[in-house]
Amino acid sequence: MAPGEAGPRWRLLLGGAALLLLLVPAAAAQQPPGTACSQNTNRTCEECLKNVSCLWCSTDRACLEYPVRRILPPSSLCTLSAARWGVCWVNFEALIIAMSVVGGMLLLGVGVCCCCCCCRRRSPKPDRSDERAAREREERRLRQEERRAEMKSRHDEIRKKYGLFKEENPYARFENN
Incomplete structure (x- = not known):
């Protein structure tokens, strides 16, 4: 005012x-x-x-x-x-x-x-564009997690191939000998 x-x-x-x-x-x-x-x-x-x-x-x-x-x-x-x-x-x-x-x-x-009171009560409700943006963010996050898991599995395969794979327990080598 x-x-x-x-x-x-x-x-x-x-x-x-x-x-x-x-x-x-x-x-x-x-x-x-x-x-x-x-x-x-x-x-x-x-x-x-x-x-x-x-x-x-x-x-x-x-x-x-x-x-x-x-x-x-x-x-x-x-x-x-x-x-x-x-x-x-x-x-x-x-x-x-x-x-x-x-x-x-x-x-x-x-x-x-x-009218002002009614509009204030409706405003906390997210509109369609907010819902769409949240859905897209969630989809991007899921795709990124999938890519990370895929890259980790590839790296693990390469490490196994060349014998660079880290074992679960570093002291297990001494016990097996």
Whole structure:
């Protein structure tokens, strides 16, 4: 990893911190549950979003109840580019894109980690070229041993022919005389 790059752990921490910074102001400034969102219509976005269950629509300056049963607010209620939820400085469209990018990076990171772990587990296994090289080395060693044994037997025959063959026991000559 290059010195300027952030590791996967840091990316995860930074993504989590960004999400936390995005959602904490909305949860910290929550109004009592009895306050209706419609009371904050034609006021400011900050006043509307003090209640976490409210959605601010900037086109008509309306503070609406967030449709909890749906993940995304319908376009008949407010367009995604004009809808604000949690914080006023990020529209719903940008929030969805940012969350998708963070989620995609997390999935990609997990996938890369899994691939790296799988490759590390397979690497100790010798591949075909290593097996072939080991087989060839063993064949060369066997041929060399055969040649050595053959040369030794030839040399022994020559020594016998000319009487230069060394006996098993050097003292056996004295005992036989």
